[in-house]
Amino acid sequence: MLLVAGLLSAEVCGAQGFQAQNILDPNQPENIAFEQQQKYNALFDSDVKKSLERIQLRAQISVDESDSAQVPVVIKKQKISDQTLQRLSHPNYQHPSHAAVFLLFRLPNQFRTQSAPQSETSVTTSVANTMIHPAALQGKDGGARYHYVDHLGKATEISLTQGDQVRQLKLSLRLLSIAGSASGNLALYPVSDRFIEKVHSLRNLNDPYARHEKGLDRVVVDMRDSGGESFQMQDGETYVLPLLVDYSHFKKLYESDKELLTLNAGVQGQVPVASQFQQAGAGTYANLSFTREVARQWLMHFALGLGANVQKNISRGYQHYDGAMDLSLTSNVSIGLTRVDSDLKGKTSLLAFGSQNSSYLDEADYTQNTQGRFVDRQARMAMFRPDRRFGLALVRENQNIILQIQVAEDYIDSANKVNGLNHEDFQVAIRVSRKI
DSSP states (O other), rough: OOHHHHHHHHHHHHHHHHHHHHHHHSHHHHHHHHHHHHHHHHHHHHHHHHHHHHHHHHHHHOOOOHHHHHHHHHHHHHHHHHHHHHHHHOOBHHHHHHHSHHHHTSSOOOOOOSSOOEEEEEEEEEEEEEEEEEEEBBBBBOOOOEEEEEEEEEEEEEEEEEOOOOEEEEEEEEEEEEOOOOOOOTGGGGGGHHHHHHHHHHTOOOOOTTTHOOOTTTEEEEEEEEOOOEEEEOOEEEEOOEEEEEEEEEEEEEEEESSSEEEEEEEEEEESSSOOOOEEEEEEEEEEEEHHHHHHHOOOOEEEEEEEEEEEESSOOSSSSSSSEEEEEEEEEEEEEEEETTTTSSSEEEEEEEEOOOOSSOGGGGGOOOSSSSHHHHHEEEEEEEEEEEEEEEEEOOEEEEEEEEEEEEEOTTHHHGGGOTTEEEEEEEEEEEOO
């Protein structure tokens, strides 16, 4: 039995040793096949892993590309929005300062049609002709006034404007130069007596305002109020007008793909500097502007403006008003057409406008006098009738510069010529602004 048990034990141990030898022996066919299968499985697993990694990498790249592709889409949408805003914006029109003594006694007309606040520096030059014959006004209370004004005027306004999203603050320094002859000054020639009378002759009008009678291109500024104070200006002199501060808000009332309606409302004030112009004043105004796209690259504009101002002479001197202070009202209307450049980097606008400033004195406080020639009645009415004028303005705007050229004429009613008051018989204005 022991012998049998030993043999069985030896057999089992031999078999186990044989199996272990077969697994470890690389020369056995079974072991070769097993190792090849193991290597194949390892390579397959490695390929699968690499494939999964490649799929994951492509998916990540696809996601990244998709995300990055969204960036220009967002930019493009924003660019389209900016283009729409640029296409529908109003003309950047600003009513220029006057260059006539009569009209400069009052705060300027703050009529504008721009769409939104902006920051800019601006220089505006206005030249105008004034011709008002001598007139003596007798007050019912016993006081008397007198005025005789004949001059060429040149006003220069230098302004700095700062704006944010809805507000705008503007500071302006203004200078007035009085001149007689336009010789040697080409800027004054379009408003000179000689040029105006040449235009009148082409219309078969023979010196309707008697300029030849008084003498061409003279300088006369002689004004006296009911208190005996006088106001005079000299040829070739330059005067500093009151400093201006203008603060306003802009608000979009309505906006669509084809229409834009905005409101600009604000207040203004002036502080006297020179002894000749001692009118301190303040006022408020509102401008409503509407723009509509009427064709590809073409816009139509409408605008209305109203203003109310009050002035008071803060020192002894000439007063252009009766009573404690002067209250004046302004009204404006304009219609225009704009062509937007195909690249949307600029636009050109043509506007026609009409404006009115209320009269200086109440005619009911003075005695009636209907005698005399047309020019004599006109000189009297210069203080009693509203100043009315119409004009044309050409505005060219690009990304940095705004150029505005304007001509204006006082209004003449064919049935009542006295509406042509000659406060500014003819005006030419140029405004150059640089955005900052």
